[in-house]
Amino acid sequence: MSKILVLNGPNLNLLGQREPELYGRTTLAEIEGMVRDAARSLGAEIDWFQTNHEGALVDAVQALRGRADGALINAAALTHTSLGLRDALLAVRIPFVELHLSNIFAREPERHHSVLADLAVGLVTGFGAQSYLLALEGLVRRLRATAG
Ligand code: DQA
Numbered sequence: 378m379s380k381i382l383v384l385n386g387p388n389l390n391l392l393g394q395r396e397p398e399l400y401g402r403t404t405l406a407e408i409e410g411m412v413r414d415a416a417r418s419l420g421a422e423i424d425w426f427q428t429n430h431e432g433a434l435v436d437a438v439q440a441l442r443g444r445a446d447g448a449l450i451n452a453a454a455l456t457h458t459s460l461g462l463r464d465a466l467l468a469v470r471i472p473f474v475e476l477h478l479s480n481i482f483a484r485e486p487e488r489h490h491s492v493l494a495d496l497a498v499g500l501v502t503g504f505g506a507q508s509y510l511l512a513l514e515g516l517v518r519r520l521r522a523t524a525g
Contacts, residue, residue, distance in 0.1 A: 385427035386453035438465035448473040476512040
């Protein structure tokens, strides 16, 4: 069974109330429930984590080594800035899918660049809460395809 960590960055704890026209009305707890249900039918095990702190996200990535087969990462605003998070992903070298609820390429120019994307297996952006499910399916298929 694949073990997958889902990492959520700053302000995603406010989903449901925060700019619903951009991010929808589904709360992070509801998304967690959807991802856990989907993971069960895909035969994957989920660990779920949200933090507003860059260092805590770096710690969570460092802790992945030997503990998870892959990760889904919505680093939120840190996507666009955090070389610390990029370095942690380079150090740990775990397969991950970068995901976003909104289409970052259809937004302000400063959101068009991700400092993580070239390290990712792939990117899912713009499908609202469904981005989590699409990213999960993509990652599980990739892990199966590359499993010994
Ligand atoms: C986001 C996009 C980021 O640019 C933004 O800072 C977020 C959420 C998304 O899921 O669409 O907080 O990662």
